[in-house]
Amino acid sequence: MSISNEALQKLVQEIETQAIQSQQQITTVKSQMALKQREMRMLQLTSSEISTLPAETPVYEGIGKMFVSSPIAEVDKRLNKETSEIKSDVENLGKKLQYLETTHKNSREHIDQIFKSGGRS
Template sequence: MSINEQALGKLVHDLQSKLQEATRMVASVQAQIQAREREKKLSELTNKELSSLQADTVTYKSVGKMFVQEPLNDLTKELSERAKDMTKELEALDKKRIYWERNKTEAQGNLQELIRQIQQAQGA
């Protein structure tokens, strides 16, 4: 194997590794986005249900394996804050997803271009 073939082999391997990492990160970020969306939706739905209750209704908050009495106003405020936090996290995760998708597309393009050039060189 010549030095040129070794360099090409290393380059192909590096591009494949970069593509695999980008693919893995895109999947990871998408899973995180789905989890945050579920949590946000749950907070909003719970808040909506609590808003239909009277102000003097006794409410409880789950803390581990027990329930602690919590004023309705505090509970709705906490759920609203959690939904806002999830929105901010979703925005950050979406930027992260776009970054990794761009890296993935770039790595795919570079790998395809390198393979095309290798095939042309072998054909010539």
């Protein structure tokens, strides 16, 4: 039994659309991961610089257009919290990337199978 040309064409179009969407989302997720990793690196560098300062050194954080004096311990605690949140975000993006890559690969394989079989079921 063979699939009609219209049905086959529609099926291939749907799979191709899914593959294209997956590829676009993969690009987006990769750029988001790069951005998060850059943010994490900046937080780690800031934390390492703060840890080298003496405890009595005044530290200021920018809030809007002003700077507010904050204890080093509080700043370091906030930096560590933000770093752990970003690590979690990167892990979630990694899982999403893996899913999208699998979806894209499967879509391509389905299209190849359809063309190899010549539309026969």
